[in-house]
Amino acid sequence: MYKFRNHLTVVPAQALPRVLVDIFGRLRSRHCSTVLVLSVLNCSPVPDHAATTFEVYAISFANMGDRPLSAFVSEGDSTETTQVHCMMWLLKGSNGRSVLVDAGFQPDVPSATGSATKEYIRPDQAMLSFGIRPEEIDDIIITHMHWDHVDGVDLFPNAEVWVQKAEFEYYVGDAWQTGGTHRGIESRDVLKLVRLNTEGRLTLVDGDDQPIMDGITVYTGPRHTYASQYVGVSSAEGTVVIASDNVPTYANLETGSPPTTTFDPNADLRAYDRMKQIASSPDLIIPGHDGAVLTKYPKIAEGVVRVAPSPILETPTGLSSVP
Numbered sequence: 287m288y289k290f291r292n293h294l295t296v297v298p299a300q301a302l303p304r305v306l307v308d309i310f311g312r313l314r315s316r317h318c319s320t321v322l323v324l325s326v327l328n329c330s331p332v333p334d335h336a337a338t339t340f341e342v343y344a345i346s347f348a349n350m351g352d353r354p355l356s357a358f359v360s361e362g363d364s365t366e367t368t369q370v371h372c373m374m375w376l377l378k379g380s381n382g383r384s385v386l387v388d389a390g391f392q393p394d395v396p397s398a399t400g401s402a403t404k405e406y407i408r409p410d411q412a413m414l415s416f417g418i419r420p421e422e423i424d425d426i427i428i429t430h431m432h433w434d435h436v437d438g439v440d441l442f443p444n445a446e447v448w449v450q451k452a453e454f455e456y457y458v459g460d461a462w463q464t465g466g467t468h469r470g471i472e473s474r475d476v477l478k479l480v481r482l483n484t485e486g487r488l489t490l491v492d493g494d495d496q497p498i499m500d501g502i503t504v505y506t507g508p509r510h511t512y513a514s515q516y517v518g519v520s521s522a523e524g525t526v527v528i529a530s531d532n533v534p535t536y537a538n539l540e541t542g543s544p545p546t547t548t549f550d551p552n553a554d555l556r557a558y559d560r561m562k563q564i565a566s567s568p569d570l571i572i573p574g575h576d577g578a579v580l581t582k583y584p585k586i587a588e589g590v591v592r593v594a595p596s597p598i599l600e601t602p603t604g605l606s607s608v609p
């Protein structure tokens with residue numbers, strides 16, 4: 287079944303499946319002349335017509351060491367390990383915008399206590415490696431409200447922050463009521479987003495397939511958290527999908543296994559199929575915690591790789607080595 291999305295796509299009638307021609311033919315006779323104006327979900331990578339393209343970087347700001355695959359992959363082998371990194375992603379736009387996908391965590395967040403973390407660099411300091419000061423980050427897209435993705439949000443004083451409305455509302459409210467669940471959520475991070483909202487710096491994205499700025503569309507469907515989202519980014523390589531923890535490791539995709547942390551494993555598996563349609567190639571689906579990302583793409587500096595464009599054509603302006 288076709289669902290509908292918010293923006294319009296103009297489709298020649300002869301390019302449509304028969305059933306749609308039948309359904310919309312009647313509408314055409316009443317409202318249109320030579321084309322059908324449809325609003326169709328799930329059919330194409332959305333950012334392909336974007337004027338803005340982004341360079342896409344994956345940044346490891348903490349190395350959590352080898353962990354059992356079964357911690358991230360349902361039905362994963364408990365004897366197999368994978369190197370786990372905490373990641374964030376920088377998008378450098380051809381329009382000059384600097385966008386972060388997720389904000390990492392700060393060293394004093396309670397959930398980080400006791401984690402064997404190596405090679406930690408505070409998320410704002412990681413930006414200095416690109417010659418970007420924290421106040422120069424224009425936007426932060428929060429994929430979900432787990433502490434390791436949102437706790438650093440207040441390190442970037444001028445950023446407009448984007449989060450799913452349902453995610454925000456659940457973790458502000460019902461998650462803390464009887465019957466709710468808030469595993470992986472820090473109360474201090476909820477308060478940070480509430481404060482950003484009162485300051486007019488938080489945008490609540492309402493649902494699936496939302497083009498939040500030129501070249502960037504966010505999608506819902508997987509249920510790693512209550513309403514986690516993933517990000518489609520227009521790049522010179524085509525559409526990159528930053529899956530974040532909706533796909534924690536490559537093994538999740540390769541074995542068709544949902545994450546161990548989820549509200550709905552079947553929804554996750556449906557999202558995997560959709561991500562493969564949205565991304566211009568399977569290699570452009572970027573998992574949330576897999577250290578293999580750091581060897582799969584060209585290394586820019588310690589802990590930093592460029593996903594797109596790739597291979598490296600030139601050193602980005604202002605990039606120095608990671609401290």
Ligand SMILES: [Zn+2]
Nearest residue numbers: 432434531574
């Ligand atoms: Zn995570």
Ligand SMILES: [Zn+2]
Nearest residue numbers: 430432510531
């Ligand atoms: Zn998570």
